[in-house]
Amino acid sequence: MLMRLSVIIIPALIFYIVLNGVLNKTDVYDAFVKGAMDGLKTVVTVLPTLVGLMIAVGVLRASGFLSMLGSVFGGLTEKMGIGAEFVPLVFIKMFSSSAATGLVLDIFEQYGPDSRTGLLTSIMMSCTETCFYTMSVYYMAAKVKKTRWTLPGALLATGAGIAVSMLMVLYL
């Protein structure tokens, strides 16, 4: 049912927007081309940030530093019945969504999606976003250097999400 809905959402939106435009006598094609150009310009602005960020994540991951962090904190989570792989996942998720997805699939394969670790992973992934990735890409679009109180607030929200996921999995 859900999957059906998500298949129809994009065509339905396009249909609605174009129909509405035609009914309002807008030059729909001209407008689209102008907007598309705007969108492409934004992508070009963001590309350098993306390259820089992805390289940093790649280096950190390939050096083994992230798995080391995982094994340091792993002992702690294992006492709660949660696999050691969960901790590096939390870190990775802050930087890259696709890299995190790779780890999630590893966890599902190893522990199963319905295990305690699998459940925690599913919920945590659903209630957090890629903090550093979003910040650097969005602030690049505004050409902002000083992020002021963004990071503390973002980490607070992320932390609250993780804490609630853990509470639910451990006690419910």
Added chain:
Amino acid sequence: MLNYIWAGMLLIGILYALFTGNMEAVSNACLEYAESAVTLCITMAGAMALWVGLMEIAGQAGLIERFTRKLQPFISFLFPDVPQDHPARGFIATNLVANILGLGWACTPAGLKAMEELAKLEEERGTPGYGKADGKKRGGRAASDAMCGFLILNISSLQLIPVNMIVYRSKYGSLNPSGIILPAILATCCSTLAGVIYIKLKYGRKSGC
């Protein structure tokens, strides 16, 4: 801030590789990830052109204006200093709704445009660092309250139904793939609530970092 995080990631990674002998992997990763960033951008370029193009049609036809008006109270609550008729409001509204519905391909373009519009708003206000002339002076631009709040909201995760996770779960043989919907909604609400409380505490105060 981002300066130090980025430098830290690279320096720590390379030093750590020196001790663990993973230097070859690191060296490969540099090029591999640079390449995948470009691939990602090319993929994104299509979605971005499509979506911003559609947004332009919707904008010219007055659709966004009607739509934003409905969300006005909510946006005024969170971003009191963004003027009622400013284009940033339209993009903020679109981004938030796309986020809640989990339309990943639609929320990034709207989010990036919202950030650009919020920067223009500061430029119109003559905030130091936003003028065309003083781009390089005094260590660059500082984020406005609206930008901080908008990003925290985005990072607090707004997506109600984690469609991706449900798909992965069923692929790996979960007996109840969608069983996580309710806990996920609850966790998302908690993280967003924490974010909103923080935003309300900080907004409008002339504080530094």
